[in-house]
Amino acid sequence: MxxxxxxxxxxxxxxxxxxxxxxxxxxxxxxxxxxxxxxxIFIAYRGLATFTSDHVSIFKFLGGTKWNPEVTENGHPLVGALPMITGSFLITILATLLALPFAIGTALMMTDITPKMGTRILQPVLELLVGIPSVVYGFVGLTVVVPFMRSIFGGSGFGILAGTFVLFVMVLPTITSMTVDALKSVPKDYRSASLALGATRWQTIYKVVLRTATPGILTAIVFGMARAFGEALAVQMVVGNAALMPTSLVAPASTLTSVLTTGIGNTVLGTVQNDALWSLALILLLMSLAFNLAIHLIAKRGELKR
Structure with missing residues (x-):
């Protein structure tokens, strides 16, 4: 008991x-x-204040090309965010497109071509790139990339192209690491069956491995884009911080994050200038939610295909 x-x-x-x-x-x-x-709620409340108290149209805010909140035109402040939105998307897309072939090639080296050497050499390199602070990337871009752009294309050297090269190095380890995980998730039986049917190694990689891992690779691309879209300090140091519509890739431009980091400390809470910056922060938040939603949709479609 x-x-x-x-x-x-x-x-x-x-x-x-x-x-x-x-x-x-x-x-x-x-x-x-x-x-x-x-x-x-806080960012939405502060961001929407621009369109309620300051009588700014949301369409003029998103489609306007002039950014100078301290100046008014016809009684309305000049808070056109299109130059920053365009700059952010251009740098994000270009950096991702530039990093994608390098990421896929490196991931294939680590999983299918020379996995031992890839794990021994490339994995520590990727971990090192992830651990480098953003300010270091920005400083390297300021002292190396910008002078190089100036010597090749002329001008100041600051611009979207300089920001693209800096972000390319920053998003490369993110996309590569997630692509490696996607390739490793492909069952070994798929590779063995393809080789047994007479396919070469490259045919197996192209027609079997990459196609099976496509949802994971797409997820890596979206993660890389989200990383690039939200980067502030490194881009701020090389993009030029000119709130103008980009006329070329080597002309000074600006992004949402660069305008926020340079201007938020110089405004007073509740003013038109401060409210406009909070509206830019709201756009960044909505874009982050859009990237997360895209990742979930890609993951669900990948599960359905399997």
Whole structure:
């Protein structure tokens, strides 16, 4: 009887601990959700203030090409965000397109061509690139990339092309690491079956491995784009920070993050200038949500195909 009582007490004690663990876990989860919701509400409240109190049309804000919140035209402040939106998308797309072939080639080296050498040499290199701070990338771009652009194309050297080369190096390890995971997730039976049917190694890689890993590679691309779109310091140091519509890849331009980082400390809360910057922050937040939604949709389509 004593042993039975002890086992019952032990089980009840374990169930209490399990219940407490669940409560603590749900509290932590709820706290994280509340923090994210609070951030979203705060940024949305501050960002939408531009269109309520300052009588700025959202269409003129998104489609306007003049950015000078301190100046008014016909009674309305000049807060056209199109130059920054265009600059952000141009740098993001160009950097991702430039990094994609290098990322896929490096990932194939690490998984299918020379996996031992890839793991021994390339993996530490990728980890090193991830650990380098953004300010270091920006400083290297300022001292190496910008003078190189100046010597080749003339002008100041600052511009979208300089920002593209800097972001290319920054997003390369992200896209490569996720592509490696996507390639490793392809079952080895697929490779063996393709080789057994007479396909060469390159035919197997192109027609079997890459096609099977396409959802994972697309996810890596979107993650890389999200990384590039939200980068601030490194881009700010090489893009030129001119709130003008980009006329060429080597002309000074600006991005959403560069305008935010340079201007947010020089404005007063509640003013037109400050509200306009919060509106840019709201655009960044919405773009982050769009990237996350795209990742989830790609993942679901990949699961359905399997």
């Amino acid at each position: 004593d042993k039975i009582r002890e086992s019952i007490l032990t089980k009840s004690h374990a169930s209490k601990l399990e219940r407490r663990g669940k409560i603590i876990s749900f509290m932590c989860l709820g706290g994280i959700c509340l923090i994210v919701l609070a951030i979203f």
